[in-house]
Amino acid sequence: MxxxxxxxxxxxxxxxxxxxxxxxxxxxxxxxxxxxxxxxxxxxxxxxxxxxxxxxxxxxxxxxxxxxxxxxxxxxxxxxxxxxxxxxxxxxxxxxxxxxxxxxxxxxxxxxxxxxxxxxxxxxxxxxxxxxxxxxxxxxxxxxxxxxxxxxxxxxxxxxxxxxxxxxxxxxxxxxxxxxxxxxxxxxxxxxxxxxxxxxxxxxxxxxxxxxxxxxxxxxxxxxxxxxxxxxxxxxxxxxxxxxxxxxxxxxxxxxxxxPAVPLDNIEMIRAPHAGTVLFHRNIGERVSKGDLLATIIVAPGMPDGTIEVRAPQAGLIVTRVSDRLVRRRGDLMKIGCDMPSAATRKPGALED
Missing domain, CATH: 3.40.630.10 (Zn peptidases)
Known part of the structure; x- marks a missing residue:
């Protein structure tokens, strides 16, 4: 060597x-x-x-x-x-x-x-x-x-x-x-x-x-x-x-x-709709169906109706998950590999900065 x-x-x-x-x-x-x-x-x-x-x-x-x-x-x-x-x-x-x-x-x-x-x-x-x-x-x-x-x-x-x-x-x-x-x-x-x-x-x-x-x-x-x-x-x-x-x-x-070999257009980038504390209900490696509860975000701790649910837009395999539990608005939560293209528009190139 x-x-x-x-x-x-x-x-x-x-x-x-x-x-x-x-x-x-x-x-x-x-x-x-x-x-x-x-x-x-x-x-x-x-x-x-x-x-x-x-x-x-x-x-x-x-x-x-x-x-x-x-x-x-x-x-x-x-x-x-x-x-x-x-x-x-x-x-x-x-x-x-x-x-x-x-x-x-x-x-x-x-x-x-x-x-x-x-x-x-x-x-x-x-x-x-x-x-x-x-x-x-x-x-x-x-x-x-x-x-x-x-x-x-x-x-x-x-x-x-x-x-x-x-x-x-x-x-x-x-x-x-x-x-x-x-x-x-x-x-x-x-x-x-x-x-x-x-x-x-x-x-x-x-x-x-x-x-x-x-x-x-x-x-x-x-x-x-x-x-x-x-x-x-x-x-x-x-x-x-x-x-x-x-x-x-x-x-x-x-x-x-x-x-699975999944085109990037078929990746659902699950992002936080609001800032808060994220409680994950599903883990990497799990397959989910459309509508499954992925996470709950506590946006107003202790308040009535202080949480927001995040659900799967389509069926697929959870490939990644963020390790942070305090998330910002539009922060990445998960990548899900799916059989069908995502409805979200993706620019050519990398999924993340």
Missing amino acids: DISEIVIEGDSAGIAWRLPVLRFAGSDPDAPKVYIQAALHAGELPGTALLHFLCERLRRAEAEGAIRSDITIVPHANPIGAAQGLFGGMEGRFDLGSRANFNRDFPLVSLRDRGLLIDDLDRYRAPDRLKRQLIHMALGADLVIDLHCDDESLQYAYIDEVFWPEASDLAAALDMDAVLLSDGESSAFEEAVSFAWKYEAPGEKKSRLPGKLSVTVELRGMRDVYPEMAAKDAAGLWRFLAARGIVRDEAVKLSSFAG
Whole structure:
């Protein structure tokens, strides 16, 4: 395993961040190259734990000569966000200097312009230099996996429709509960990677990308950081790498993915109609019917008629739930994956900021 660091100089004097990069060299130059990163939202740590266990397995494979492809791993992709302390808490999702989401506003370039991403980096702020160097590394690979987690959540993935159903092997290997089929219209990391591949020839959009994959994997919830879970997830990612011929493991046999694959238009974003204390009646992983009571919001504690009910707009699977119990008006409560499109209008791109 080769270990290097990318040094990101701060935007004020005396500050710099170090980004460790781990590389495993493959024996077959024709095998698809792999890039995996975790914790782009710095406080989302299930992926970092997964990669710790996966690297242990990869080091054994390296000693046995069982790694066929070049594998690049960034176990914690956001040292800037990890260093942002605010009143005793970490803000790792948004850059405090610009209010920008660390997983938005990645440059949308053609693959042939990959080199331009790291030209004259000093003219960019530190978070943008980080983003440019991350996506530059990723565009040197064929299979790109960005490990995140949700709040309270099943295990699921955002997969651009251009990769589906070929990417069902990843969903099967990780035993995902659901797949959300995205439209590729945001500037999030994995969609910026697929944009570069789709527009390898500028102005000519590819509708299929065989042999390629760029995906966001949501490894359950923020607090689901346990050794047994991380080891299980690492074993699942190993199975995927073996099935794709990245590593040699003749014992790996994948079953078919049996979970739902739901377009983003079929996701019901359940939002709070009023501020207050939320009492959930249904949990992640439960299937609900139209009209089922999902939550009660106490909007006027102790008062007659001081509550509001939130009911399911249609039948579906509860994929995520917010962990906060004091909610703001229009704050997200749940994501429900449904068989039919939502009646709510959705703009192209990501479901949330």
